[in-house]
């Protein structure tokens with residue numbers, strides 16, 4: 597148990613053994629499932645729980661605390677998995693959530709008794725400390741909400757402002773070097789929350805009226821000293837705003853499409869672009885590709901034609917971008933074929949369907965090896981994208 601501010605403690609756990617979050621996203625530095633205890637003079641509340649396999653650690657960290665309430669800001673099982681166990685340990689504990697939360701509690705865990713339904717803006721008096729609930733749907737499930745403690749200017753934010761990476765000793769950012777967590781925040785946002793930028797913006801605007809000195813998410817450090825910086829990252833990402841730079845994602849079986857990627861990158865450097873990330877879609881995990889795509893404002897995608905379609909690893913990246921409704925990028929495309937060209941056409945079609953950009957998409961295409969014409973096209977594509985991302 598670690599004190600964050602007077603009467604509010606951290607009781608969360610670190611998971612350093614799960615290899616992939618949601619069985620999809622790599623966790624090379626683990627992940628924390630954050631849970632908190634708020635002690636009023638009359639009652640004690642627990643804010644969010646942990647994943648089912650971590651119950652023992654959670655109970656140990658609670659150090660004998662007897663919660664009267666369990667507030668559920670988010671029902672995803674990495675936070676709610678412990679509910680049935682907690683209910684057995686603390687039968688008196690009332691489960692607090694909004695109408696959508698309680699429907700999920702019933703359908704996941706068969707629990708309908710001793711629950712308290714709260715509405716947007718409602719408060720729960722713990723004695724000297726108040727919990728005020730703000731519904732913030734679709735960050736990133738329909739039931740998500742945040743809980744504010746006005747007396748401490750502290751906001752429990754659910755998954756918002758969270759990041760991958762287990763906690764290394766300290767809980768609050770004031771006590772650590774936060775630099776390892778920043779790339780993990782980009783990755784977490786782009787992988788998990790990225791599709792819901794509009795809803796993140798709605799929540800940010802809704803919560804503008806409250807003053808928060810502490811943001812306590814369900815993953816990663818508590819933000820205090822760097823609160824403004826972290827909020828600005830979230831604000832920017834959820835508006836789909838990006839830094840000048842170009843991500844080149846390509847697939848290649850025999851190196852010809854790859855040669856085009858290298859040519860384009862070489863020219864981008866000559867044009868003055870400094871942030872260039874090249875990803876071979878067959879080798880870089882999608883998690884990291886998405887993270888870079890959310891970070892930079894230029895995106896160039898290339899693939900060989902494969903069985904009259906698009907090379908599958910590149911198609912998977914395009915689908916992931918489409919799902920996340922990415923906006924405002926300067927995009928280019930390139931492709932290769934041997935007898936019947938398809939890949940470039942397909943990349944362009946998908947990019948245009950996404951409304952990623954309003955302008956024509958610059959392209960380059962080659963038949964078999966990289967032809968002189970294709971080289972000229974690659975150079976011109978790079979020049980056009982460089983001019984836009986640096987403008």
Ligand SMILES: Cc1cc2nc3c(=O)[nH]c(=O)nc-3n(C[C@H](O)[C@H](O)[C@H](O)COP(=O)(O)O)c2cc1C
Pocket residue numbers: 847848849850851852853854900901902903904905932933934935936937938963964965
């Ligand atoms: C399994 C397979 C399927 C292919 N299907 C097509 C195709 O439908 N149409 C075509 O023009 N080329 C097709 N190709 C040829 C590749 O698109 C061509 O060799 C391309 O230049 C490969 O690019 P790379 O060197 O970057 O791997 C196919 C190649 C393979 C191995």
